Amino acid sequence: MFKNYIKIALRNLWKNRTFTVLNVVGLTAAFGVAILLAMYAVFQLSFDRFHEHGDALYMVYSEDSTPNGVEANISKSEPFAAALKDEVAGVEKITRYVSTGVLLSQEDKQFGMSTAYVDPDFFNMFSFPIIKGDKTNPIASESSVVMTELATKRIFGDEEPIGQTVSILRDEQQVPFTVTAIVKDSPNTSSMGFDIVLNFKSQNEHAYARTIGRWDMENHEVYMQLAESVQPKQFEKSTTDFTQLHYKNEIDNAKRDGFQPNTDGLYRQLKLLPLADVRFANFNQGPVTVSRTMPYLVLGISTLILFIACVNFINMSIAKSAQRLREIGMRKTLGANKKQLFFQFWGESILVFLISIGLGILLAVFLLPYFQTLFKTQASLATLLNPSLLLVLILSVLLITLIAGGYPALLMSRLGTLQSLKGKLDVNGKNHLRNSLMVLQFGIAILLISGTLVLWDQVEFMRTKDLGFNKDQVIAFPLNGQLNDQQAIELLRNTLQDKPNIVSVTASNNILGLGKDGSRSTSVLGFEHQGRGVETHMVVVDADYIETLDLNIIEGRSFRKNLASDSLSVIINEAMAKQLNEDDILASQIDLDDAVYSVVGVIKDFNFQELDQNIAPMTLFALPNWNLRNAYVKVSSQNLEQAYTDVKAAWNTIEPNAEFQGSFLNENIDRTLRHERTMITMIGSGSILAIILSCIGLFAMSLLIVAQRKKEIGVRKIVGASVSAITILLTKDFLKLVVIAFLIASPIAWWAMHNWLQNYAYRIELNIWMFLGAGGIAVVIAMLTIAVKTIKAATSNPVESLRTE
Amino acid sequence: MQNILVSLNEATRTVNSGSNKVTLLDNINFNVEEGEFISLMGPSGSGKSTLLNCIGMLDNFTGGGYTFLGEPVHSMKEKNRSKLYKEYIGFVFQAYHLIDELTVYENIETPLLYKNVKSSERKAMVADMLDRFNIVGKKDLFPIQLSGGQQQLVGIARALIGQPKLILADEPTGNLNSKQSEEIMELFAQLNKEGVTIIQATHSESNAAYGSRIINLLDGKIV
Numbered sequence A: 001m002f003k004n005y006i007k008i009a010l011r012n013l014w015k016n017r018t019f020t021v022l023n024v025v026g027l028t029a030a031f032g033v034a035i036l037l038a039m040y041a042v043f044q045l046s047f048d049r050f051h052e053h054g055d056a057l058y059m060v061y062s063e064d065s066t067p068n069g070v071e072a073n074i075s076k077s078e079p080f081a082a083a084l085k086d087e088v089a090g091v092e093k094i095t096r097y098v099s100t101g102v103l104l105s106q107e108d109k110q111f112g113m114s115t116a117y118v119d120p121d122f123f124n125m126f127s128f129p130i131i132k133g134d135k136t137n138p139i140a141s142e143s144s145v146v147m148t149e150l151a152t153k154r155i156f157g158d159e160e161p162i163g164q165t166v167s168i169l170r171d172e173q174q175v176p177f178t179v180t181a182i183v184k185d186s187p188n189t190s191s192m193g194f195d196i197v198l199n200f201k202s203q204n205e206h207a208y209a210r211t212i213g214r215w216d217m218e219n220h221e222v223y224m225q226l227a228e229s230v231q232p233k234q235f236e237k238s239t240t241d242f243t244q245l246h247y248k249n250e251i252d253n254a255k256r257d258g259f260q261p262n263t264d265g266l267y268r269q270l271k272l273l274p275l276a277d278v279r280f281a282n283f284n285q286g287p288v289t290v291s292r293t294m295p296y297l298v299l300g301i302s303t304l305i306l307f308i309a310c311v312n313f314i315n316m317s318i319a320k321s322a323q324r325l326r327e328i329g330m331r332k333t334l335g336a337n338k339k340q341l342f343f344q345f346w347g348e349s350i351l352v353f354l355i356s357i358g359l360g361i362l363l364a365v366f367l368l369p370y371f372q373t374l375f376k377t378q379a380s381l382a383t384l385l386n387p388s389l390l391l392v393l394i395l396s397v398l399l400i401t402l403i404a405g406g407y408p409a410l411l412m413s414r415l416g417t418l419q420s421l422k423g424k425l426d427v428n429g430k431n432h433l434r435n436s437l438m439v440l441q442f443g444i445a446i447l448l449i450s451g452t453l454v455l456w457d458q459v460e461f462m463r464t465k466d467l468g469f470n471k472d473q474v475i476a477f478p479l480n481g482q483l484n485d486q487q488a489i490e491l492l493r494n495t496l497q498d499k500p501n502i503v504s505v506t507a508s509n510n511i512l513g514l515g516k517d518g519s520r521s522t523s524v525l526g527f528e529h530q531g532r533g534v535e536t537h538m539v540v541v542d543a544d545y546i547e548t549l550d551l552n553i554i555e556g557r558s559f560r561k562n563l564a565s566d567s568l569s570v571i572i573n574e575a576m577a578k579q580l581n582e583d584d585i586l587a588s589q590i591d592l593d594d595a596v597y598s599v600v601g602v603i604k605d606f607n608f609q610e611l612d613q614n615i616a617p618m619t620l621f622a623l624p625n626w627n628l629r630n631a632y633v634k635v636s637s638q639n640l641e642q643a644y645t646d647v648k649a650a651w652n653t654i655e656p657n658a659e660f661q662g663s664f665l666n667e668n669i670d671r672t673l674r675h676e677r678t679m680i681t682m683i684g685s686g687s688i689l690a691i692i693l694s695c696i697g698l699f700a701m702s703l704l705i706v707a708q709r710k711k712e713i714g715v716r717k718i719v720g721a722s723v724s725a726i727t728i729l730l731t732k733d734f735l736k737l738v739v740i741a742f743l744i745a746s747p748i749a750w751w752a753m754h755n756w757l758q759n760y761a762y763r764i765e766l767n768i769w770m771f772l773g774a775g776g777i778a779v780v781i782a783m784l785t786i787a788v789k790t791i792k793a794a795t796s797n798p799v800e801s802l803r804t805e
Numbered sequence B: 001m002q003n004i005l006v007s008l009n010e011a012t013r014t015v016n017s018g019s020n021k022v023t024l025l026d027n028i029n030f031n032v033e034e035g036e037f038i039s040l041m042g043p044s045g046s047g048k049s050t051l052l053n054c055i056g057m058l059d060n061f062t063g064g065g066y067t068f069l070g071e072p073v074h075s076m077k078e079k080n081r082s083k084l085y086k087e088y089i090g091f092v093f094q095a096y097h098l099i100d101e102l103t104v105y106e107n108i109e110t111p112l113l114y115k116n117v118k119s120s121e122r123k124a125m126v127a128d129m130l131d132r133f134n135i136v137g138k139k140d141l142f143p144i145q146l147s148g149g150q151q152q153l154v155g156i157a158r159a160l161i162g163q164p165k166l167i168l169a170d171e172p173t174g175n176l177n178s179k180q181s182e183e184i185m186e187l188f189a190q191l192n193k194e195g196v197t198i199i200q201a202t203h204s205e206s207n208a209a210y211g212s213r214i215i216n217l218l219d220g221k222i223v
């Protein structure tokens, strides 16, 4: 029996090869892409879930009341971690955490290493297994270093690493460290990426020694392992006394200044963020929000694409069943019962699905490398090879085949014997289903297309927006060499001074956009002004900062060439001026603990942060010998490439061992839009696939309709219908469906995109054309698809079409 | 006395066509004994096919009693009815109704598949049947590669393979020329001699003559 089914299935598939091919192609594309997208989403969702104690690990952050409302603060002070463990019950283990880059030397070789500075509990909390060396407490000493396998290979090759000495540049000195342990390379689903791990106390003076015992200097993150018996909410509540004790000043000031307390009525509250949520958390806009929208959106797109391909399959199967009526009737008279017929037709579907899934997997394997480069992801198909996930996948494939293959099979097996023998099929009811499914298909396609258009508009808007500084002519790069920052800048100035294509050179401790090295930092300063607490971003700059970036001074002056004479001057932006609220802003001063600074100038607001945030108050300082981190070089607008090469050459002569990681600021801005670009590419390719698949379905339907109405077309032509009249007759039913789809999808798309745009402080206005554009694209493509077959039918010789009847 | 195979008692079939109630079969009474060869005659539209379909359980009478081998078909559940039908009845159609995607061999084999006959047994039975109808050489051909007469032979072979007690043939020679018709009718006569009960519908006097009894229908009534 089974053999008989397979045989007849194969013969049927062969007989209807056009439709088989359309189905297999559509389903293969859908499965291939769905596998890749699902893989991507699962990969994203599985980040940081490999830690054995993961469920008990939390990042400790606080909700602080500030002049701008409640803000999340993940930076903690030096004494915080130890005090929390001592004073509040429920802290099983705790570690401070700083991630940064250091310059490591071994003999005459130098290596840039990403580094985690942590406390000894780190290795007991997180699952980064030590495979060699001291397994119990490898960073007990402040001169120990733990390395990953990969870093060990880079530094020592095949030499035995344990016990070796390396030196690390710290406060302009080479400090020796002994390798005490080798740790397994962290899985690629780890947010914490490092080459080496050092004791927290091994940091430089500025980051550690200076901050000892200071509750007001917050510069690192804190992670803790919660005792099993304690609930996170309960723990958060029990920290109230701790907060009251250690942050009394801050809380009193917040109350005095009338800041908004958080939802619990507190002015400062410690909170726990589950480790797995950290990657999906937004700390920039008020209280922390955790959103996994992106991976779920990707999963959603893959589901929609599969859905569209399955709709094609269902529609084609039902439409083709008319041609198999006689077979169905005959089998019934030969003794087949409903169940047997159902399994026969279902079996045929399963065959098509199995072939498509097989090809889809091959397609996914083939596309994987391109996918990985395009989306800069390390997700691989192995991501999906976990037993419970495989089970889910297999079940969903079964479910899809059960529904997509089973529904037409059910319809067919239910037909009456005599009715089907006579070849009559009551099709009215089924056309409703077909039409609704096609409306849904095109609705999805239109939704995705308009989403892509809006997204693209917003990204273009952000990319091309005038940010208030010169982003086209300025190259920025990290000062990542051995020299101290001031020396490096000095040398850079000297080297570049006479070059005609170099306009000016400066440096600052922040970066605009996102540099090639991918590191960023912000420092926010809080102080008292006229009896109120105010907050400002603090940016320390070198000479010519304002000139290099073409910032506009609207009041007062820029820093002098002789920067030392301005060490007690600050220049503020408009937002800061507004916050200070002085009648004569240039006569005002700000009083920090260590000194009093005079405001000498006000610059026009510029977007020093990303466009999802409003421009915050900012103050430029000209402090001497500060850690400046990034150089900025403005070049003349002719031949930017040559200028880039010159700057690179200059840096290579100054720091021969350091990599030049420079890029123009507009590239830096572009880099901050990576998330959005990924989304555009995902949704965009999803929408292209959706429209192609929908059109495959439409094409198949037009083939069938034309075949069914061949005689009618012939007769109409004989009685005088024109080609266009017939084309319209055949096309209008389908176009109607696309138009209905548009009417349904547009408001949904509008609503979704409106909500998404709320994430951006600077955003485009939605306009009707984006949606009409998407609808128009769908209509035109649909029309072209049907036109191929219908025009051919309409122009064919009517005598011929009647003869073949 | 012979066994009564089919017994119709006031059997009626009415359908609703729009708002009208149309009587297709009107109080039909007759018995068919095992071994009979009955010819149903009547003009086109007189209800022959309807009657055969109802006897063959492809369709139902809407009134009256229908007993098959002593079992009351009219009050039977669908499932039992199809069991009865699978076991005892074979159909031959005017339009042959072979399955286009299956070869001659496979077409003949299909009813055995639905009866769950074992593979080895199936092979033997189909081989026998091919032999008997002299179509061994055509067993791997598809229906469209055969002439009408040959297709009907396959149709009959398929009806016979399940060793039914009753063969219902609805104008089995309607699409054939006179020579082919004669061969098919000879075959029926032969089968009847071997003990198979046959009911055929036909308009042809000469075909009807092969039967042992003629029943005339007109407007759904026996006349």
Ligand SMILES: Nc1ncnc2c1ncn2[C@@H]1O[C@H](COP(=O)(O)OP(=O)(O)O)[C@@H](O)[C@H]1O
Residues within 6 Å of the ligand: B015, B017, B022, B024, B042, B043, B044, B045, B046, B047, B048, B049, B050, B051
């Ligand atoms: N389902 C039905 N609904 C209405 N009328 C029917 C139906 N089936 C058959 N008929 C009508 O019943 C009559 C008998 O048909 P049929 O049994 O096919 O006659 P025959 O086979 O003798 O030519 C015909 O007039 C036909 O149109």
Ligand SMILES: [Mg+2]
Residues within 6 Å of the ligand: B045, B048, B049, B050
């Ligand atoms: Mg008839």
